[in-house]
Amino acid sequence: NAGVTQTPKFRVLKTGQSMTLLCAQDMNHEYMYWYRQDPGMGLRLIHYSVGEGTTAKGEVPDGYNVSRLKKQNFLLGLESAAPSQTSVYFCASQTGVRFDTEAFFGQGTRLTVV
């Protein structure tokens, strides 16, 4: 009963390098989200997906790309990392469109760009 699993947990990148963060959920959820968490700013939505093969921009999408080729996986990519992307990244998933459905979060990925 894993829930939402994020890979990796920690990563240090050099400016300009690329990487992909993986989010996997085993709850058959339709909706998946990527947030970033910065001190004093709460969680801000980067991109989201409402089903396999669909993606959409959130509040802070610049510098990131996403893909949802399989229902259970949601990938977040950084093509050319910048120090401003140093953050803790959280993936979340939820089922359907019911307004009070619970969002489940992964344990986070701490990314440092030097």
Next chain:
Amino acid sequence: GENVEQHPSTLSVQEGDSAVIKCTYSDSASNYFPWYKQELGKGPQLIIDIRSNVGEKKDQRIAVTLNKTAKHFSLHITETQPEDSAVYFCAARNAGGTSYGKLTFGQGTILTVHP
């Protein structure tokens, strides 16, 4: 879009005291208000939520109140314990239209409970 403001940013209490965290929201169409607890090194976890047709909800030592007219909601923790120490986030969701279940979060409150 929705904007959620959360206060205070830090809160320090003695074990056994009560703690109150307040949030205001801007979108009158928001109808779901969850509270999340985030322990060190972990992801946020839902602790309680309230729907817009309810004014108050209680679950053991925690309670949430909602004032739709004033567009604010609060988390109340009674008889605090050291294990309540964590970061707490409020959030709001408007399930209608093109919101697609997105949550808008407050800035977070670091709660420290001293033994």
